[in-house]
Amino acid sequence: MKTFKNLVIPYVIWSSLMLLLPMLLIVFYSLISSGNTIVNFQFTLANYVRFFTDKDFLLILWRSLIIALETTVLCLLIGYPCAYYISKCSKKKQNFLIMMITLPMWINMLVRTYAWIGLLSKGGLISTILGWFGLHDVELLYTQSAVLIGMVYNFIPFMILQIHSSLTKMDGSLLEAASDLGASPMEAFWKVTFPLSLPGVISGITLVFLPAVSSFFIPKLLGGGSWYLIGNVIENQFITVGEWNFGSAISVIMALIMMLLMALVRKADARAKKEGV
Amino acid sequence: MKTKKRWFGGCLMVALCIFFYLPIVFMMVFSFNSSKSLTSFTGFSWKWYEQMFASHDMMDALYVTIIIALLATAISTIAGTITAIGMTYSKKLVRRYISQVNDLPMMNPEIVTAIGLMLLFITFRINRGFMTLLLAHVAFCIPYVILSVTPKLRSLDPNLADAAMDLGASPYRTLTQVIVPEIMPGIVSGALTAFTMSFDDFIISYFATGQGVKNLSIMVYTMAKRVNPSINAISTLIVLLITIILILINIVPALRKNIEKKRLEDPNYIPKPKKNGPKFLIGLIIVSLAAAGIYSIRPKQSSAQFAGQTLHLYLPGEYISDEMIANFEEMTGADVVIDNFDSNEQAYIKIANGESYDVIIPSDYMIERLIQKDYLQKLDPARVDAALVELDENTVGLSYDPLNEYSVPYFWGTVGIVYDKEQVSLEDLEREGWDIFADPKYRGNIYLYDSERDQFMSALKALGYSMNTADPAQLEEAYNYLVNIVETMDPEIVTDEIIDNMANARKALGLIYSGDATYVISENEQMGYYLPTQGTNIWVDGMCIPKNAQNVDLAYEFINYTAGYEAQMLNAEFVGYTPANLEAQNELAAEGGDYHGIDSFIPRSGFEMDETFNYNPDTRKLVADYWSRVKVAASNAK
Numbered sequence: 078m079k080t081f082k083n084l085v086i087p088y089v090i091w092s093s094l095m096l097l098l099p100m101l102l103i104v105f106y107s108l109i110s111s112g113n114t115i116v117n118f119q120f121t122l123a124n125y126v127r128f129f130t131d132k133d134f135l136l137i138l139w140r141s142l143i144i145a146l147e148t149t150v151l152c153l154l155i156g157y158p159c160a161y162y163i164s165k166c167s168k169k170k171q172n173f174l175i176m177m178i179t180l181p182m183w184i185n186m187l188v189r190t191y192a193w194i195g196l197l198s199k200g201g202l203i204s205t206i207l208g209w210f211g212l213h214d215v216e217l218l219y220t221q222s223a224v225l226i227g228m229v230y231n232f233i234p235f236m237i238l239q240i241h242s243s244l245t246k247m248d249g250s251l252l253e254a255a256s257d258l259g260a261s262p263m264e265a266f267w268k269v270t271f272p273l274s275l276p277g278v279i280s281g282i283t284l285v286f287l288p289a290v291s292s293f294f295i296p297k298l299l300g301g302g303s304w305y306l307i308g309n310v311i312e313n314q315f316i317t318v319g320e321w322n323f324g325s326a327i328s329v330i331m332a333l334i335m336m337l338l339m340a341l342v343r344k345a346d347a348r349a350k351k352e353g354v
Numbered sequence: 355m356k357t358k359k360r361w362f363g364g365c366l367m368v369a370l371c372i373f374f375y376l377p378i379v380f381m382m383v384f385s386f387n388s389s390k391s392l393t394s395f396t397g398f399s400w401k402w403y404e405q406m407f408a409s410h411d412m413m414d415a416l417y418v419t420i421i422i423a424l425l426a427t428a429i430s431t432i433a434g435t436i437t438a439i440g441m442t443y444s445k446k447l448v449r450r451y452i453s454q455v456n457d458l459p460m461m462n463p464e465i466v467t468a469i470g471l472m473l474l475f476i477t478f479r480i481n482r483g484f485m486t487l488l489l490a491h492v493a494f495c496i497p498y499v500i501l502s503v504t505p506k507l508r509s510l511d512p513n514l515a516d517a518a519m520d521l522g523a524s525p526y527r528t529l530t531q532v533i534v535p536e537i538m539p540g541i542v543s544g545a546l547t548a549f550t551m552s553f554d555d556f557i558i559s560y561f562a563t564g565q566g567v568k569n570l571s572i573m574v575y576t577m578a579k580r581v582n583p584s585i586n587a588i589s590t591l592i593v594l595l596i597t598i599i600l601i602l603i604n605i606v607p608a609l610r611k612n613i614e615k616k617r618l619e620d621p622n623y624i625p626k627p628k629k630n631g632p633k634f635l636i637g638l639i640i641v642s643l644a645a646a647g648i649y650s651i652r653p654k655q656s657s658a659q660f661a662g663q664t665l666h667l668y669l670p671g672e673y674i675s676d677e678m679i680a681n682f683e684e685m686t687g688a689d690v691v692i693d694n695f696d697s698n699e700q701a702y703i704k705i706a707n708g709e710s711y712d713v714i715i716p717s718d719y720m721i722e723r724l725i726q727k728d729y730l731q732k733l734d735p736a737r738v739d740a741a742l743v744e745l746d747e748n749t750v751g752l753s754y755d756p757l758n759e760y761s762v763p764y765f766w767g768t769v770g771i772v773y774d775k776e777q778v779s780l781e782d783l784e785r786e787g788w789d790i791f792a793d794p795k796y797r798g799n800i801y802l803y804d805s806e807r808d809q810f811m812s813a814l815k816a817l818g819y820s821m822n823t824a825d826p827a828q829l830e831e832a833y834n835y836l837v838n839i840v841e842t843m844d845p846e847i848v849t850d851e852i853i854d855n856m857a858n859a860r861k862a863l864g865l866i867y868s869g870d871a872t873y874v875i876s877e878n879e880q881m882g883y884y885l886p887t888q889g890t891n892i893w894v895d896g897m898c899i900p901k902n903a904q905n906v907d908l909a910y911e912f913i914n915y916t917a918g919y920e921a922q923m924l925n926a927e928f929v930g931y932t933p934a935n936l937e938a939q940n941e942l943a944a945e946g947g948d949y950h951g952i953d954s955f956i957p958r959s960g961f962e963m964d965e966t967f968n969y970n971p972d973t974r975k976l977v978a979d980y981w982s983r984v985k986v987a988a989s990n991a992k
Contacts, residue, residue: 080525084440095493099470133986162363187571188589192377195392291463305989319703
């Protein structure tokens, strides 16, 4: 169909300009010194050297990765049983529950995160409830726990939806076969259900981990000024300090680390699948 | 065993739903609260809704969000569908290229995509604003549309298009009447995804916009530091809107199916031929064009002098009264678009990037820097003298702009310590001055202010140096002094959050601007304001016109009106800062005035140790770097 083939041309141009070029620009800016222009520049690795020789920045990067990991693990631990429960419900109830989970996602993330400020602040609902259990004067807002709650809250729906969709795609007769062959429900779960749901788990992990590492408004709103993560450092470089070159270098480093981690996860997934067969 | 498991899963599910909906319900309930508190419900009131509808800023943000979402959805749905169709007929190489490039925004952290677009706009000198915001949204929406349309195309019979054309259909007709109807479900779900992505987006919008064009997310982000229940009100409105849309999407097709089913059961019913036009899309385009039309012709009905013109104003957040802006708009017929900054440094970067505003309100030292870098216009004395005469003499003729050739003072004040009289004794304050921030008695009970200049001022004054020192050794000493505080005192480093927190007595003391202290004390009499005898910073914020201002006449009009008595009364009553206008200042401080008897309202004058801050290009970078390292040290100490 030659007539329709040409329909892609505008998009090839557009995507090169609006999606590919910006990425190249980040790499470009990260490799030149500040004050250089697009026509008059000199390549340098100084921005990268600066990042890797400053232990404070490395510590922040490390902490961002850890908190993203904690978020991912929590989302998986809570999300998996939920997704499993939903997948065992009747079709009608499944639709309802999935709608209950997706509905909040339609509401602006900033707005939902903002709502937590009131809940977590001193004298707020949560600290009052904790007070009933004898836990008085617990500082919640502007702590690491607050940041963690905010992250799990924002990202757990992605995990549940991914796992749920891979669980429902599963062939039910496999489980019957397993139990016919004498597997206990526990065994059947670990040997059949769980391995088959792995693709959902993997894409769930990706969808939670990726935004959690780079998130900067959750730590800013719920962590106050004292919970600096790598996303905040980047924002700060661009918005307040104006050092785009250094900011670009940090972004490149972050993007590379993510790619590496995602590649590792995919590889683990592929291996698990191979062994499963 | 099985029932037990179900029981566990059910409980988890209920807990999760509470977790999901608690904040939303909480927000809705508190949008009707009669007081500002976010923790106790004091009674029912509509006032935050009234305030929301009266707030120009919020309504603008709502407009921008909806219009951008509609336009971005329409454009990206059409472009994405066309591209997806083209892709199925093109070479493998092209297909792979497109899907690789489309993966970029999906596989990279959003902030990376965002700064990439920002760099793109800056590099090619594209002024950031509504257009760039739209471009950015279209850019990240199209990949999602392509992603949801492509599978539908794959399951399409490849010979379908050929058949249609063999039968004499034109390519256009084949496309719109044969292919598109077949892949409609994919297009609709792509459009829905695009709409949600655009409606919700924060990170990319935050970096791609400019000139005060902001969507709801950006507005919430910049306003969230100060409790403002109108945010809850507007959020509730959005929740309702979204719920209605979702119900329509989910229920209407189901109802239609039911009706059709009943009709089919009726033996006399003759089915109507199905119309194949992409009705949904056409509807969407009409709606968004109509909305865009309404947006563009909205405020132009006035016949006043500046009717239909726009003033771009750039100032710190929560620094001007909505009522004053409304008065000015009514008087001149102009439309005021406000953009806020967190810090003078942030403002400088935007100005240096070439973003254009008509009036900006930075602080003294930043005015000095902007003058040095030639970013400000010289003001015409004939057009501002009348305003300057009415000001407090302490605010004019200062070293940053000795003849007030570039700026007209707006607010002025000091930097001091706000403290809870029940937790901190005045004796401690008098004995220790700024050193009270290092007093272990108040460990874990203090706020520092996230501003390099003010924190370094307190440290340098505590050490007995000038706050304008250029001596690297003294600066390093101040840096170590601050690092010691953040490592041993467990302080909270905040900006505007300090206002509500101190008004609620959440900590014993903190570094604060006099105007914020005035507001805190007027809310809670238990709080006091103290200026150490070691000296402090006397500061002035002034109104300036940048060189690249687009509407200079309107800018003069604004400056003259805002410097006057009437406007300054409204502004000062709203924020608590001290107006440079002498008459307004005296009236507010006099008996019966809003701020009668509050120490922080009238800045201390004639005190030898007090200084104004001067801009020094040599120390600026050093201090900025030191401060960011103090903050890093603080967050690593936790």
